[in-house]
Amino acid sequence: MQQDDVEIIERETCFSGFYQLDRLQLRHRQFAGGMGPQLSRELFVRHDAVCVLPYDPQHDVVVLIEQFRIGALEKSTNPWLLELVAGLIDKDEQPEEVARREAVEEANLTLSSLWPITQYYPSPGGSDERVHLFVGRCDSQGAGGVHGLAEEGEDIRVHVWPLEDALDAVKDGRIDNAASIIALQWLALNRAEVRGLWS
Incomplete structure (x- = not known):
């Protein structure tokens, strides 16, 4: 992965307890070339x-x-x-x-x-x-x-x-x-x- 393959536009923590839930606004490079549209994704943040x-x-x-x-x-x-x-x-x-x-x-x-x-x-x-x-x-x-x-x-x-x-x-x-x-x-x-x- 190159440094500019993923662009994190915003990251916010929606919940933080024993586990954590973050919401990310991001764009990533597409296989056809160029950056894709802005996506909103929730991420369940867990210990390994x-x-x-x-x-x-x-x-x-x-x-x-x-x-x-x-x-x-x-x-x-x-x-x-x-x-x-x-x-x-x-x-x-x-x-x-x-x-x-x-x-x-x-x-x-x-x-x-x-x-x-x-x-x-x-x-x-x-x-x-x-x-x-x-x-x-x-x-x-x-x-x-x-x-x-x-x-x-x-x-x-x-x-x-x-x-x-x-x-x-x-x-x-x-x-x-x-x-x-x-x-x-x-x-x-x-x-x-x-x-x-x-x-």
Whole structure:
């Protein structure tokens, strides 16, 4: 991108709380050449996120968490979603630190290694959030129960599933959120290499 490919005419903050909503007036260069018309766009300003799929290579099982999600309330028959361990980078922390901290807080798990999968924008049409996605090596023996930080209202149930069962849940739609689908499919494609290095 060249410096003059995007012209920000005005930017205002419409709401600022845990998240922030900005409205931008802008123009950008078009593929045919020249600048396009002025556009008005709202931008959901979010902290970047970290998602990690805890994986026990010895037993070929994954650890998933289940919790209530407001975004699924009106578009799903069940707003308690099966997901990855996740958290926001809202302090001066590296993504790897967040992954390890959240694994303890949400699943009572210690991750002995982290394998970076990718970084991606989950919804770049209206949000600036970027997700750092990992697989984390864990020992699943004894994993389970309900965890989370009481002061944050977290109520998180931990599940230990054979990887094949988790992949079946992706196939039949029981697991229907992007980070979980991406991480599980990545692990399915790279399982032999991961187990070879981590077992």
